Amino acid sequence: MAGALYDKGREAFLGVASGSINWINDEIKAVLVSSSYSPNLATHQFLPSVDARTGSLTAQVLASKTATAGVADAADVTFTAVPVGMVIDYVLLFKNDGKPNTSPLIALIDSGSATGLPLTGSGADVSIVWSNGSNKIFKL
Secondary structure, eight states, X not given: OOOEEOHHHHHHHTTOSSSOOOTTTSOEXXXXXXXXXXXXXXXOOBGGGTGGGSTTOOOEEOOSOEEETTEEEOOOEEESOOOTTOEEEEEEEEEOOSOGGGOBEEEEEOXXXXXXXXXXXXXXXXXXXXXXXXXXXXXX
C-alpha cells in the first residue's frame, strides 16, 4: 500500500468533518505503527482505531510545518528506543486535540513518503526522514 490520507482526514481539512484540521496551527503528531495494523482509510477516523498498534511508542510533535500549493511538509522526526523486534510499516499522522477519541487521523505514511520504512526495532533511536520529492509528506 502506498502512503495515503484517511478519508475523514481529507474531510476535516475541507471543514466538513468534525475536528477540522489546520496543518500549520494545530498540534500534529507522528507515531510509528506496527505491521499488525490493517488500515481502513475509509472508516478509521480517530486515534483509538490505531492505538493498539503503536506499542509503547511516544508520539512526536511535528515541528517546522509548511504548506505550500497543497503540499504538507515538516522537520524530520526521531523516535527513541524503538523496542527490539517491533516491526514498523507505517508512520501515522494525527491531529492531537488532547483526547484520543476525538483526535482525527490524517495520513498513513509508508516508504513512498519517508525513508527508513519498513523497519525492525533494535532498541535504538529511529529517525524518519520525510521525502524531498515534489509531494513531500503528502499533497492534498
